[in-house]
Amino acid sequence: MPRIARIFIANRGEIAVRVIRTARAIGIETVLGVSEADRDSLGARLADRAVCLGPAPASQSYLSVGAVIEAAKGMGCDAIHPGYGFLSENRDLAQACADVGLIFIGPSPDNLAAVGDKLTARGHARDAGVPLVPGATVATTEEAMRLADELGFPLLIKAVAGGGGRGMKRVDHAGELASQLDLAMSEAAAAFGDARVYIERLVTSGRHIEVQILSDGMQVLHAGERDCSIQRRYQKVVEEAPAPHLPDTLRAAILEAGCAFARHIGYRSLGTVEFLVDVAREEFYFLEMNARVQVEHPVTEEVTGLDLIALQIAIAEGQPLALSQDDIGLVGHAIECRLNAEDIGNNFMPSPGRVSDAWFPSLPGLRVDTHMQPGAMIPPHYDSMIAKLITHGATRAEAIARMRDALRVIRLEGVRTNAPLHAAIMEDAAFVAGGVDTTYLPDLLTRMDTTP
Amino acid sequence: MSGLTREDIDYILRLVDGSDFEELTLEMGDLKLELRKAGAPAPLAPSAEPASTPRPAPAPATPPELTGEGLEVPAPLLGIFYHAPKPGAPPFVTVGDRVGPDSVIGIIEVMKLMNQVTAGVTGLVTEIVAPNGEMVEHGQTLIRVKPD
Numbered sequence: 001m002p003r004i005a006r007i008f009i010a011n012r013g014e015i016a017v018r019v020i021r022t023a024r025a026i027g028i029e030t031v032l033g034v035s036e037a038d039r040d041s042l043g044a045r046l047a048d049r050a051v052c053l054g055p056a057p058a059s060q061s062y063l064s065v066g067a068v069i070e071a072a073k074g075m076g077c078d079a080i081h082p083g084y085g086f087l088s089e090n091r092d093l094a095q096a097c098a099d100v101g102l103i104f105i106g107p108s109p110d111n112l113a114a115v116g117d118k119l120t121a122r123g124h125a126r127d128a129g130v131p132l133v134p135g136a137t138v139a140t141t142e143e144a145m146r147l148a149d150e151l152g153f154p155l156l157i158k159a160v161a162g163g164g165g166r167g168m169k170r171v172d173h174a175g176e177l178a179s180q181l182d183l184a185m186s187e188a189a190a191a192f193g194d195a196r197v198y199i200e201r202l203v204t205s206g207r208h209i210e211v212q213i214l215s216d217g218m219q220v221l222h223a224g225e226r227d228c229s230i231q232r233r234y235q236k237v238v239e240e241a242p243a244p245h246l247p248d249t250l251r252a253a254i255l256e257a258g259c260a261f262a263r264h265i266g267y268r269s270l271g272t273v274e275f276l277v278d279v280a281r282e283e284f285y286f287l288e289m290n291a292r293v294q295v296e297h298p299v300t301e302e303v304t305g306l307d308l309i310a311l312q313i314a315i316a317e318g319q320p321l322a323l324s325q326d327d328i329g330l331v332g333h334a335i336e337c338r339l340n341a342e343d344i345g346n347n348f349m350p351s352p353g354r355v356s357d358a359w360f361p362s363l364p365g366l367r368v369d370t371h372m373q374p375g376a377m378i379p380p381h382y383d384s385m386i387a388k389l390i391t392h393g394a395t396r397a398e399a400i401a402r403m404r405d406a407l408r409v410i411r412l413e414g415v416r417t418n419a420p421l422h423a424a425i426m427e428d429a430a431f432v433a434g435g436v437d438t439t440y441l442p443d444l445l446t447r448m449d450t451t452p
Numbered sequence: 453m454s455g456l457t458r459e460d461i462d463y464i465l466r467l468v469d470g471s472d473f474e475e476l477t478l479e480m481g482d483l484k485l486e487l488r489k490a491g492a493p494a495p496l497a498p499s500a501e502p503a504s505t506p507r508p509a510p511a512p513a514t515p516p517e518l519t520g521e522g523l524e525v526p527a528p529l530l531g532i533f534y535h536a537p538k539p540g541a542p543p544f545v546t547v548g549d550r551v552g553p554d555s556v557i558g559i560i561e562v563m564k565l566m567n568q569v570t571a572g573v574t575g576l577v578t579e580i581v582a583p584n585g586e587m588v589e590h591g592q593t594l595i596r597v598k599p600d
Binding site: 036051052053054055056060061064065066067069070071073074075096 | 457458459529530531532561562563565586587589590591592
């Protein structure tokens with residue numbers, strides 16, 4: 001069984017630091033591939049070596065399969081950890097790793113093909129007996145109009161190749177279908193090099209609940225669910241585990257559906273199956289499977305006590321899971337707030353720049369995953385997420401109280417952040433009551449705007 | 453945000469190149485950038501590593517100094533750097549060769565795709581820095597060229 005001695009990390013920011021943390025703990029060396037803009041980042045300093053992949057634009061550095069493969073080989077690495085985003089679900093990278101004898105710390109190229117394209121994934125979900133939102137792919141406005149007649153408005157346009165909320169458009173009536181379709185197709189072409197889009201009925205009041213899957217190829221386990229309903233423009237802002245006020249039968253059905261999908265495609269790695277849940281009707285629909293570690297994986301780690309990155313590495317090495325479903329217990333409640341460098345007073349404009357001060361002291365039940373420290377540069381080329389605050393408590397109320405404390409205590413100066421929004425969410429009665437759906441955050445923002 | 457990126461400097465260089473001016477001095481806070489056109493009556497071409505000691509006035513003496521000074525020609529991309537077009541063939545350039553902006557100085561292989569690397573400057577090759585057949589990272593110095 002190949003044991004990994006040196007990992008090449010093909011990512012940046014907090015997830016690069018997160019992977020280095022586990023690698024150091026289990027005695028694996030790390031080499032971090034950085035862009036020119038990230039040469040002085042915390043990850044570049046913490047890794048055993050850093051190597052410059054290319055210029056700041058991701059297309060020439062973090063998204064370059066060739067540069068990543070050559071760098072990993074040239075640095076004597078035996079495995080590549082792709083993090084999330086960038087090349088994490090790129091079949092070409094996984095295949096190139098297989099071709100040159102590197103271990104891809106993720107699923108097989110076949111697994112990635114099974115979930116990488118929404119249409120293929122839907123086909124698998126149907127075959128696995130997992131419920132789906134009604135919808136279909138369209139190529140022209142005429143096709144879209146015919147489908148809209150069948151489904152009824154509102155509709156959601158999604159990029160077939162997409163993920164992470166990019167290329168998604170909401171359409172409320174027939175008048176805006178053509179223009180939104182054009183926009184979605186051009187965005188999809190620009191972001192993913194694939195203009196195909198998919199239209200489905202928009203389930204307006206739903207909760208976004210996802211199942212953490214762990215599979216060694218023999219045994220498919222779940223590590224509970226996460227509720228990621230607090231979103232703005234399909235970007236998750238706050239996540240928690242477990243999902244509050246979820247009836248036990250519905251929870252069990254969702255967890256089983258997630259495992260059934262993973263079993264059906266012969267999944268082997270860490271992954272997440274996402275569902276849209278209509279709690280009132282006790283119904284749920286398959287959204288997609290993310291074949292990588294999720295940004296919000298720490299809330300699962302906090303309630304299960306597992307190190308998901310360590311498990312992901314062990315599975316990639318070919319080790320069987322040293323766990324059974326009964327070994328995975330949930331203790332208490334965990335919440336994650338994503339701190340973004342953005343100006344919530346100015347339409348959430350990104351706020352890149354130099355961080356003058358960064359202080360995240362230890363507090364009871366607080367974990368901070370970040371690459372920020374005093375003097376850190378937030379380049380304008382990448383995602384604006386700069387830190388994740390994760391609190392754990394015996395109860396949900398305690399986790400919320402600890403998050404309020406954390407938001408009061410921590411300091412991150414020099415750039416604008418969305419910390420005030422998180423403070424408002426943690427104080428908001430609907431959030432505190434728990435179980436809000438994906439319309440919650442837009443509503444809260446409207447209320448905040450109209451409240452002097 | 454302050455400071456100049458490499459792209460900024462490239463852009464400024466193109467502006468100066470296309471203008472009638474021989475030199476440009478730019479000061480922004482702590483940063484001072486001095487640019488002079490090749491052929492302009494100036495002691496130093498723009499260099500990432502300014503000489504630590506003032507050099508004597510350039511005498512028309514021969515042979516040129518071949519002691520590893522000059523401009524660093526950086527790798528335009530990460531990959532395996534090769535000195536020659538194929539194994540056993542003579543290298544594209546050796547120390548003492550004269551190169552122009554479009555002279556090929558080596559090949560960088562990225563996943564079996566061969567990318568020719570050009571010198572980008574006019575002058576004499578003073579050092580082959582990156583070894584043959586080894587990985588170079590983006591921006592790593594490949595050779596040094598003493599500009600005319």
